[in-house]
Amino acid sequence: AQSVTQLDSQVPVFEEAPVELRCNYSSSVSVYLFWYVQYPNQGLQLLLKYLSGSTLVESINGFEAEFNKSQTSFHLRKPSVHISDTAEYFCAVSRANFGNEKLTFGTGTRLTIIP
Amino acid sequence: NAGVTQTPKFQVLKTGQSMTLQCAQDMNHEYMSWYRQDPGMGLRLIHYSVGAGITDQGEVPNGYNVSRSTTEDFPLRLLSAAPSQTSVYFCASHQDYGNTIYFGEGSWLTVV
Numbered sequence: 467a468q469s470v471t472q473l474d475s476q477v478p479v480f481e482e483a484p485v486e487l488r489c490n491y492s493s494s495v496s497v498y499l500f501w502y503v504q505y506p507n508q509g510l511q512l513l514l515k516y517l518s519g520s521t522l523v524e525s526i527n528g529f530e531a532e533f534n535k536s537q538t539s540f541h542l543r544k545p546s547v548h549i550s551d552t553a554e555y556f557c558a559v560s561r562a563n564f565g566n567e568k569l570t571f572g573t574g575t576r577l578t579i580i581p
Numbered sequence: 582n583a584g585v586t587q588t589p590k591f592q593v594l595k596t597g598q599s600m601t602l603q604c605a606q607d608m609n610h611e612y613m614s615w616y617r618q619d620p621g622m623g624l625r626l627i628h629y630s631v632g633a634g635i636t637d638q639g640e641v642p643n644g645y646n647v648s649r650s651t652t653e654d655f656p657l658r659l660l661s662a663a664p665s666q667t668s669v670y671f672c673a674s675h676q677d678y679g680n681t682i683y684f685g686e687g688s689w690l691t692v693v
Contacts, residue, residue: 508686
């Protein structure tokens with residue numbers, strides 16, 4: 467079975483400062499990795515995903531994550547955050563090539579941007 | 582483009598009552614799932630379906646029932662509500678391996 471650990475439950479960051487949200491996973495097989503974002507009182511939206519190929523993946527709103535197989539990590543980074551980035555961020559993992567009907571989520575990191 | 586639609590958005594139940602959370606998607610996705618979200622626990626899979634007529638249990642299936650008679654609909658039934666089922670419930674759908682999962686906006690359920 468797969469598992470995901472998000473090391474920080476809350477991360478406060480000043481506006482325009484950089485941020486890193488940490489995610490580590492555990493799996494005995496190859497995996498797909500995802501970051502989802504949940505804005506207040508809304509459902510989850512896919513932010514970015516790693517399936518194969520380049521280990522650095524980017525989102526359209528400036529976030530990026532790097533798949534590090536040796537460290538079993540998929541940390542999310544943004545060089546300069548904005549107020550609108552305030553949300554909860556979930557890292558998730560599924561077995562590669564088995565579909566993601568059994569997506570396993572981390573416990574989430576609440577990102578708070580301080581003006 | 583409606584995507585994944587859940588109803589109701591809010592519901593209060595008394596212990597022992599039953600109810601059904603409705604979920605419909607208009608994207609012709611094969612895979613549909615139900616998750617519950619609790620503080621500090623992330624999202625946990627309750628039941629899922631890989632196509633019409635096929636369902637299976639997830640991580641926390643006890644107290645819930647599902648069926649999938651059509652591709653579009655995947656209702657979640659609470660058989661006899663308990664306070665431990667107070668949670669936010671999300672329905673989700675996706676098409677194939679590695680594809681984006683689309684979530685509904687959630688149903689807030691309180692059992693008193």
